[in-house]
Amino acid sequence: MPKIAIHKDGQVHVGEVKDNTNLVVRAGIKQFPYPHLRYRCGMGKCGTCASKILKGAEHLPEPNWKEQKILGERLQLGYRLCCQLWLHHDLELTQENLVSAAPPPDVRNPDQ
Numbered sequence: 001m002p003k004i005a006i007h008k009d010g011q012v013h014v015g016e017v018k019d020n021t022n023l024v025v026r027a028g029i030k031q032f033p034y035p036h037l038r039y040r041c042g043m044g045k046c047g048t049c050a051s052k053i054l055k056g057a058e059h060l061p062e063p064n065w066k067e068q069k070i071l072g073e074r075l076q077l078g079y080r081l082c083c084q085l086w087l088h089h090d091l092e093l094t095q096e097n098l099v100s101a102a103p104p105p106d107v108r109n110p111d112q
Contacts, residue, residue, distance in 0.1 A: 006036045007094040024083040049082040051093040059089035
């Protein structure tokens with residue numbers, strides 16, 4: 001059974017989940033990682049469950065098109081959407097101090 005560690009508010013919350021588990025689905029039914037995981041839509045549309053993977057990223061599948069669309073360049077920094085991941089291995093993550101998404105090109109300040 002995969003062991004999940006979530007860093008939040010200076011603490012590490014650890015729990016085990018069944019193989020092939022989605023953390024957002026579990027949080028939605030009030031099982032660990034609830035209440036430590038931020039989430040909203042569960043469909044890869046809002047980005048609320050964006051997390052920086054601290055350990056275990058090598059066991060995750062390649063990012064899908066939803067993650068590529070929502071996370072963009074942040075994928076290169078180790079970010080993933082928890083709602084799009086079905087876990088088979090240990091994982092350690094945080095949702096604190098995350099880099100914000102870059103604004104769309106039409107609202108960027110050209111002087112930057």
